[in-house]
Amino acid sequence: MHHLRLKLVLFLFGISACVYGQSSNYASWKDLDTVRFKSTIDSVSSLNIQVKELSKTNKEAALKLCSHALKIAVKIHDLRGMADCYNNMGIIYKNLGEYSVALNYHLKALNLRMIVGDKKLIARSCNNLAVVYGHQNELIKALEYQQKGLKIKEEINDINELAISYANIGLIYSDQKNHKMALEYFFKALRMDIRLKDSIGISFDYKGIGTEYYNMGNLELAKLNQEKALKFKLSMKTVDKELTDLYNNLANIEADNKNFSSALNYYQKSLELNKLLDDRKAVAISQANIGATLIDINKFNEAESYLNSSLKIAEEIKARNVRMSIYELMMNLYGKTGNYYKAYESSKMFKKLSDESYQTNNFEKLNELGIKYETDKKEKEIKLLNKDKDLKTIEIAHQKSVRNYFVGLALIILISTFFIFRLYKNKQKDNVLLKEQKEEIEIQKKSITDSINYAYRIQKSILPSQEHFYEILPQSFVFNKPKDIVSGDFYWLHETSPFKYSSVNSKVLLAMADCTGHGVPGAFMSMIGVELLNEAVNESHSPAKILQIVDEGIRKALHTNNIDSKKDGMDMALCAFDFEKNVMKFCGANRPVYRIRNNVLDIFLPQKTAVGFSEQGFVFVNQEIDIQKNDAIYLFSDGYADQFGGERDKKLTTKKFKDLLMSLQAIPIREQGLELEKFITNWAGSRQQVDDMLVIGLRV
Helix, strand or coil, X not given: CHHHHHHHHHHHHCCHHHCCCCCCCCCCHHHHHHCCCCCCHHHHHHHHHHHHHHCCCXXXXXXXXXXXXXXXXXXXXXXXXXXXXXXXXXXXXXXXXXHHHHHHXXXXXXXXXXXXXXXXXXXXXXHHHHHHHHHCCCHHHHHHHHHHHHHXXXXXXXXXHHHHHHHHHHHHHHHCCCHHHXXXXXXXXXXXXXXXXXXXXXXXXXXXHHHHHHHCCCHHHHHHHHHHHHHHHHHHCCCCHHHHHHHHHXXXXXXXXXXXXXHHHHHHHHHHHHXXXXXXXXXXXXXXXXXXXXXXXXXXXXXXXXXXXXXXXXXXXXCHHHHHHHHHHHHHHHHHHCCHHHHHHHHHHHHHHCCHHXXXXXXXXXXXXXXXXXXXXXXXXXXXXXXXXXXXXXXHHHHHHHHHHHHHHHHHHHHHHHHHHHHHHHXXXXXXXXXXXXXXXXXHHHHHHHHHHHHHHHHHHHCCCHHXXXXXXXXXXXXXXXXXXXXXXXXXXXXXXXXXXXXXXXXXXXXXXXXXXXXXXXXXXXXXXXXXXXXXXXXXXXXHHHHHHHHHXXXXXXXXXXXXXXXXCXXXXXXXXXXXXXXXXXXXXXXXXXXXXXXXXXXXXXXXXXXXXXXCCXXXXXXXXXXXXXXXXXXXXXXXXXXXXXXCCEECCHHHHHHHHHHCCCCCHHHHHHHHHHHHHHHHCCCCCCCCEEEEEEEC
């Protein structure tokens, strides 16, 4: 049971050493509405420092102050300041146990820091994302981001933070029960922190080492290292999450050593500090651990009170693992007190919340409680029957009647058995045949799926990579969401000369295409389209001329004079940008282009034909459009606006799509792609995607 206690606190170590800076004075949060802030980068930086300090004592106030800082950063286009605000919000929401919200803010911070190009801050964001994924038990992603951050720190030789990455990777291996690897990384971190004379890090490392020895069953070394950690922590005279974890860990060790009085003392200290820090999840865990210890010393009423209080908090914050552990403790409590009904009810809740492997480990215990509950129930029924003699007499008479009835029925059953057996054998043969057919279908399905996945890799390889796209157009995004594995929508990018975005004479060709159909047929058309565009650009840089060449190429390749192929083709928007002359040439086939300038949306309409099945000899014509700095340009297929969803299960419509784009103009262009993805996911809900989606945006 005490290993259960440790499991509850394992990922509550946190990585405080990597996310908070120096303290400073700050305004009272109650007076924030009356405070006037200067719109400068210095003020954003100063406010973010205050947010870090304030979050230690008042998270609500810290969030409010951070929102003020974010508004200023957005207003003055301070990308670094915006990233710091998102990072601080992610840390606060992580400490509040709202991990999905925290993850969203940390991803925003990482994207902005990648644009800014500060590798040290990129590594910190990777570290913070790993911590949140760890809390969500997504250990593979947690390890992936920790290793990304570690690689960057090694590249820039960031010695001061290498120890943090080592310790965090140790935590992940610990949760995977790979104690050997966990100890290896904790000792790496300890050696680095001793070299740096980092008391915070040394305390953290000793705690991690003690935890691993505990998990390996070595209570003596576990206690020794936890006490070393506590000694360093108390010398710093700070009250934080780290201190509460140490008290909790020492309590677990004392409980396993049967020193229950000492264990309760440590648990109470941990509980008081968690309440002071307003960490609701940690409060629930401390109360559960106190309840477990009170069960051990047979103080069942007090134990039940603590467990109920813990369960209430865990349900409010939706802490699934904590709830599961509490129900397991309640199973133990009610089993000891003989309340088998409540024990059985607790076991059912535990079974519902447990994963498959955990259910297997506790299967016998659940059955035992279930049998006790059913036995208790039947004993009560028998007692009631014994008290009522008349009812018993009636029951005996009824049993005799039933016996005589079954004697007559037995002959009928005997005769019927032969025919039933024959039917059973025939059905067995049918089941064998059905099983063979099912297996054959599954093999065929796997083969088809593998082929489509391979086709996806081929299709992805012919499209511009994300790195290449952002190198040519750094202020841009591509939101590409196929309906199936492969897509009928595709995009194409070409630089007409050695190109850097800030250079003069920079010219770029950008195309967005929506092929007939989706899935595999659409993917085939997209590959033909990319190949024809690559050939056409060698002959001309005019969008109209390129569409003319692609149109003729499709008709030639697919023999569109034949009746069956007259509807094979694609809609396309093709733009040629000349950033020196501030001109964009556009030619469209059934797909328009939007330009948003100073919160005004202009629509440039295409020609009413499709590439590949236009009338023979159709002439495409360019439109010359002026562009200015900060103009937003959008190319898109019809899949986004055609998606069904919302409360009434209606199409999103082009009008709502335009309104959505207008509402996103205040945020960076790269972040707009993320918001588009988030919006359409919420809009569609559980509804099936109706078509491929492709939206491309860029800021001039």
